[in-house]
Amino acid sequence: MRIVVDLNRCQGYAQCAFLAPDVFTMHGEEALLYNPYADDTQRENVARAAAACPVQAILVEDLEGAAGAAGHPERAEPTGVR
Amino acid sequence: MSGDGSLEALRRSGRIVIVGASLAGLRAAETLREEGFTGSLTLIGDEPDEPYDRPPLSKQVLLGKATADHTALPRRRALDAEWRLGVAATGLDMSARRVRLADGDEVPYDRLMITTGVRARPWPHPLEAELDGVFVLRTRQDAIALNRRLTAVPRRVLVIGAGFTGSEIASACRELGLEVTVAERGPAPLVGALGGVVGQVAAELHRAHGVDLRCGVMVTGLEGDPAGRLRRAHLSDGTALDVEVAVVSLGATRNTEWLAGSGLGAGPRGIACDAGCRAFDVRGIVTDDIFVAGDVARSPHPLFNYQFLSLEHWGNAIAQAETAAHNMINASADRRPHLWIPAFWSPQFGVNIKSVGVPSLGEEIQIAQGSLAEHRFTGVYGYQGRVIAAVTFDQAKWLEHYEHLIETAAPFPPPGTTVDRRAEGLRPVPADFPDPSLPTHGPTVTLSGYSPTDRRITLTPARA
Numbered sequence: 117m118r119i120v121v122d123l124n125r126c127q128g129y130a131q132c133a134f135l136a137p138d139v140f141t142m143h144g145e146e147a148l149l150y151n152p153y154a155d156d157t158q159r160e161n162v163a164r165a166a167a168a169c170p171v172q173a174i175l176v177e178d179l180e181g182a183a184g185a186a187g188h189p190e191r192a193e194p195t196g197v198r
Numbered sequence: 199m200s201g202d203g204s205l206e207a208l209r210r211s212g213r214i215v216i217v218g219a220s221l222a223g224l225r226a227a228e229t230l231r232e233e234g235f236t237g238s239l240t241l242i243g244d245e246p247d248e249p250y251d252r253p254p255l256s257k258q259v260l261l262g263k264a265t266a267d268h269t270a271l272p273r274r275r276a277l278d279a280e281w282r283l284g285v286a287a288t289g290l291d292m293s294a295r296r297v298r299l300a301d302g303d304e305v306p307y308d309r310l311m312i313t314t315g316v317r318a319r320p321w322p323h324p325l326e327a328e329l330d331g332v333f334v335l336r337t338r339q340d341a342i343a344l345n346r347r348l349t350a351v352p353r354r355v356l357v358i359g360a361g362f363t364g365s366e367i368a369s370a371c372r373e374l375g376l377e378v379t380v381a382e383r384g385p386a387p388l389v390g391a392l393g394g395v396v397g398q399v400a401a402e403l404h405r406a407h408g409v410d411l412r413c414g415v416m417v418t419g420l421e422g423d424p425a426g427r428l429r430r431a432h433l434s435d436g437t438a439l440d441v442e443v444a445v446v447s448l449g450a451t452r453n454t455e456w457l458a459g460s461g462l463g464a465g466p467r468g469i470a471c472d473a474g475c476r477a478f479d480v481r482g483i484v485t486d487d488i489f490v491a492g493d494v495a496r497s498p499h500p501l502f503n504y505q506f507l508s509l510e511h512w513g514n515a516i517a518q519a520e521t522a523a524h525n526m527i528n529a530s531a532d533r534r535p536h537l538w539i540p541a542f543w544s545p546q547f548g549v550n551i552k553s554v555g556v557p558s559l560g561e562e563i564q565i566a567q568g569s570l571a572e573h574r575f576t577g578v579y580g581y582q583g584r585v586i587a588a589v590t591f592d593q594a595k596w597l598e599h600y601e602h603l604i605e606t607a608a609p610f611p612p613p614g615t616t617v618d619r620r621a622e623g624l625r626p627v628p629a630d631f632p633d634p635s636l637p638t639h640g641p642t643v644t645l646s647g648y649s650p651t652d653r654r655i656t657l658t659p660a661r662a
Contacts, residue, residue, distance in 0.1 A: 118272040120251055124513045124541045127595045128550065141263070144548030145574075146592045149258050152251055153268035177272030 117154045117162060118177040125173035135168055136161035208308055209527050212237040215297055215305050217287045218313030218453075219243025221251065221271065222492030222515040226311050228274045229523035239279040240305055242297065244286035247338055253512055255341040256363050257545060260348065260370035266341040287314070290460040292479070295487070308487065309526050312457075312469060312477065313519065315493040316450035316510060321358075326420040331428030333445045335363060344445065348374060352442035355379070356431050358417050360387035362544045364447030365400065369546040372407045379410040379439055381417050381431075384632055392553070392589055394630030395563050396577055399570050399591065403547040420444060450510060452494050462488065468496040468508045473535040475522035489526050491518040497536055501604065502556050502586070511542045539601055540587075543594075549573055552594045554601045555587025562626035564611050566600075567618045568593055576600070579629055580610030 119139065121132075128146035132139075139158055143149040154162050166174040214230060216223045219241045227239055243249075251269045258264035282299065289298035290310075297305045318334035321327035331352075333344045348355070348371065357368045360382035371378045384390065386397030387404060404411040412433070419432040431439045457464040462485070463478035464470075469490045470478045475497065477488040490497075492515040496508040517538040525533040543552045560579025568575030568591070576596050579587040585608045588600035603612055611626055 118270055120272050122513070123253070123543045124552075126543075143545055144550065144592070146594055147545035147548070147550035149261070149263055149545070151258065151264045151268075152254055153264065153270070175272050175274070 117156065117159060119150060119152050119154060119162065120175050121148060121150055122173040122175070123148065125171045127171055129170045131168040131170065132165035132174060136165040140165060205527075205529055208237065209235055210237060212308040212527075213240070213306060214238070214309045214311065214526065215240045215242065215307035216311040216313060217242045217297060218311075218315055218492070218494070219245070219281070219283060220249050220313065220315055220492075220515075221512065222313035222315070222519040223311070224249040224271055224273075224519075225516045226313060226491055226519035226523040227277050227279055229520045230527060231275060231277060233524060233527060235527050237308075239277065240282060240307075241279050242282045242285065242287050242299065242305065244284070244300075245337060245339075246284035248281070248283065250338055252336070255338070256335055256366040257370065259341050259345065260367065261373060262345075266338050266345060269338070287456050290457055290462065292461050292485070292488070310488045311519075311522060311526065312488065312490045312494060313492045313515075314453040314456070315515075316452050318446070319448045319451045321420065321444075321446045321448075323420070326422075327446075328426075329420055329422040329428040330426055331441075331443050332420060333443065335367060335445060335447070336450070344443075347443055348376065351376065353377065354439070354441045354443075356381065356417070356439060356441040356444040357447055358444060359447040359449070360384075360400075360404070360411070360413075361390065361447060361449060362388065362542075362546075364445070365404070365546045366544060367445050367447060368404065368409050369407065369548075372409060372547075377410070378408075379412065379441070380404060381415050381433060382411070382413045383416050385413050387411070387413075389630075389632055390558070392557050392577075393560065393563060393579075394632075395570070395627060396557075396589060397630075399573055399575075403549060403573060407547045417444075450493070452508075454494065468494050470506060471495050471497045473498055473500070473537075474525045474533045475518060475536055476525070489522040491515065491522040500535075500537070501539070501607070502559060507540070507556070509538075509540050511540055513541050514538055539604060541597075541601075549591050550594055551589065551591055552597055553587065553589040554597050555579065555585075555604045557587040557589055557629070558631055559586045560629040560631070562610070563629040564626040565620070565623040566612060567596060567623065569620050569622060578603075578610070578612055580626055583610055584608065585610045585612055 133142050139154045140150045166176050249271045251271050254269045259266045286300045287297050288300050318336035354377040355371050357364045357380045360380050365387050368378050368380050387400040389397040416434040418434050421430040423429045431441050452468045454464040471490045472484050475489045476484045477490045493510045496506040498504040499507050518536050521536040541554045557579050559581045562580045563577045566576050566578045574592045576593045577589045585603040
């Protein structure tokens with residue numbers, strides 16, 4: 117599952133770091149470090165983190181488990197939030 | 199295309215080619231589909247990988263919190279595009295409307311989007327650049343190679359250039375427990391982008407985290423052993439340093455060589471375009487079928503005296519790609535200007551550095567909140583009596599407020615009182631940017647003149 121965070125938008129509320137600590141961690145007081153690729157066991161947590169972000173900065177692809185042809189440039193329609 | 203139905207034909211069955219398959223190219227393609235373009239879409243990229251995110255490469259990836267080959271960008275939607283990856287564009291025929299590829303193929307287009315971006319500026323001495331242990335960091339392959347070497351725990355890493363990338367690399371190396379020397383030609387890290395006042399804070403951060411920071415020096419030579427492995431660096435102050443790894447972080451070069459002789463207004467400073475992202479040709483006439491977005495573009499911004507801005511910013515790549523794609527398939531009355539307010543971020547040494555506006559235009563800086571000494575503050579930049587930019591160290595939540603002041607051309611010093619203002623913030627001080635007539639130190643914003651055809655760039659030799 118691919119993830120990108122718009123860090124211009126991010127204001128360090130750290131909601132994601134509470135809800136999906138294996139994917140999102142705070143680095144220092146305010147900077148967010150995240151893994152741009154999370155495996156399927158994190159799906160639930162990442163979905164909650166993306167939904168809880170106060171500034172809606174987290175974009176997740178294939179959040180609903182849409183079939184994407186892994187490794188191939190053409191991907192299935194993502195259902196993530198922006 | 200006018201109101202004669204040809205625009206409709208373009209939207210329905212036209213051929214759009216995007217050269218440059220990274221962040222800007224991908225978001226442009228998605229926007230085209232989102233806005234109803236149903237014709238053929240081709241993305242051409244010189245790297246073999248599908249679009250991936252670069253900022254993590256100098257941060258999470260170096261720290262081992264993510265892997266270099268797992269930063270592919272999430273898609274917003276399905277694209278139904280033809281991908282030509284791993285093959286560079288080598289030429290453009292503007293009158294025949296064809297892009298030439300490295301494999302000899304030619305791709306015809308009705309509308310062309312150029313998002314070829316930039317590449318890391320290599321170490322200027324080619325033989326030294328080939329030494330085993332000399333790296334740059336821009337691509338996924340660069341990150342894989344550098345990571346492999348850092349994992350082997352070199353005795354000392356030399357970072358050449360203390361811009362944002364160089365500083366982030368130094369920060370990551372220290373966190374990994376590696377000995378690091380940073381050599382910076384300017385008086386402090388980040389001076390080109392944020393000025394000397396903030397640069398001093400950056401220098402303190404480096405030193406507080408155990409970086410051997412050397413400012414006002416240049417690396418004059420890299421020396422290898424008989425096996426071709428880097429073993430020593432020579433500095434302009436006459437000293438030498440034993441190093442096994444050197445990371446060259448001297449900014450970026452725009453990928454415009456493939457357009458040489460094409461007639462497009464492209465050169466070392468990028469591709470000039472109008473506020474609607476349409477490229478200029480060398481005669482200074484705007485094209486109507488070639489659009490530009492991302493790091494390779496430079497476009498006039500009304501808030502900043504209509505100066506042509508080249509912004510190597512992640513957010514700019516997305517915003518400009520969306521505007522360019524929209525304008526590409528809409529009639530002129532429906533087009534939009536690219537009015538993005540520049541913004542970037544850089545986490546380093548545990549501090550979150552963020553900025554809005556164009557700090558390098560600033561004449562003065564006022565520490566409106568917090569304190570430089572505490573490495574936690576908001577600096578506001580003033581230009582001709584108005585707020586032109588702001589930077590925060592671990593105070594990101596305030597940036598939006600200052601963005602609004604920039605957008606509304608609020609007076610500088612900013613009116614009203616702010617929370618947490620200290621004695622040092624009572625009055626502005628010179629922002630202390632380097633002399634613009636001298637080569638810069640890798641600022642993320644470069645300003646240039648109005649003429650898109652002016653390709654004569656004269657570099658003043660550095661005073662070592």
